[in-house]
Amino acid sequence: MSAPPRPVLQARGLALRYAGAPQEVFRDVDLALDRGEVVAVLGASGAGKSSLLRVLAGLQPASAGTLLMEGAPLTGVHPRVAVAFQDPSLLPWLSLERNVAFGLDFAHQPALDAAERRLRIDQAIDEVGLSHARHLRPAQLSGGMAQRTALARCLARQPAVLLLDEPFGALDEVTRGEMQALLRKVVADFHTAAGLI
Template identity: 40%
Template sequence: MDKFVELTQVGKHFDTKKGRFQALTDVNLSIAKGEFVTLIGHSGCGKSTVLNLIAGLLEASEGGLICNGREIDGPGPERGVVFQNHSLLPWMTCYGNVYLAVEKVFAGKESKAQLKERTEAALDMVGLSHATYKHPNEISGGMKQRVGIARALAMQPKVLLMDEPFGALDALTRAHLQDELLRIVGETHSTVVMVTHDVDEAVLLSDRIVMMTNGPAATVGDIVKVELARPRDRLTLANDPHYHAYRTAVLEFLYQRQQRPAA
């Protein structure tokens, strides 16, 4: 496997009033170009910490991280992030929110006409051409999240990082956006790392599911390789024995090998 993103013996601790908290220890993970990887585990297992380390929003306490042959030493446009909260600027339209990111990355390299075309293409990709000039308070939660995805994709990142992007949405909207994401990734062949709590979401979307042990000092406990043909259809997979075998393997890890921590 070509190592496009690589984490080697990565650890992360935080200094708190109660002393040092070791969030992660000895995390080793290689991700291939074009691969869709999900991180799953119980709350507090360091999933988002791993994602933020890859994004460059946190600095590793131990070990090293590489993306496309270069050390990760801070945020960069080659790594686009979609947060659980859409994080849109309320005074800007959908177009304005995406254009702001495009301008930041491509200003001086492309004309204003090209920046406009890039922005419109990203909104069209997530099915929001009709909402181009609407403000965040004029659209639904699912549409806001699609703007966030469009904003990240418009920067043409080498890696798309997603931190439970559908976690706050209702079941039907969530399913629709999962299908949209499958379509978009199929078109763009993006490398994706996504944090989720949802086992079905992980199996539906992933090439590999990285299962984290419980914190503190969490690490990679096991990895499930999902060998389901693409494109994937959720209705077809509902009766697929291989789908259910992958689902069972993840559930077994989470609820038998890794007992839920006490509240």
């Protein structure tokens, strides 16, 4: 009988204290993300959720604890971890399609040939239902469309882990529900793990 699969991203005893701060932002955090799973971290504003996401993404080193990506120590940004923040941070002079492609330019992944690059961009845009809007600029997008563009930018990287920092907070109730359903679909279709703050 084979051993159960390892979590794609695992935290053990994580803690974060900023230099000179009197107390830790968080401590003793244990977390495991498995493929096909969405895990939400809940807490009050200012409780350290966004700081935790930055540590999980490899953007901020932890003060203590261990962070593993597919069983190996994660000590910085990993090409298979994609992050989307509440502000989609779309470049206003680029089309939706070019904003998605921009995510591949800075993905710290091996170079893709033109055909694979085109396939990933098209697949990501199709997955979030924005094929009809691929040539629009960010100013022409609704809030929900902008969030879906940010999600497509992450998906084009084909991440093993998708980390989302309050991606639906600024959306109305109907759009929020649509985005939550889309996230569940994306996690299943891409067989990725998602952490939602």
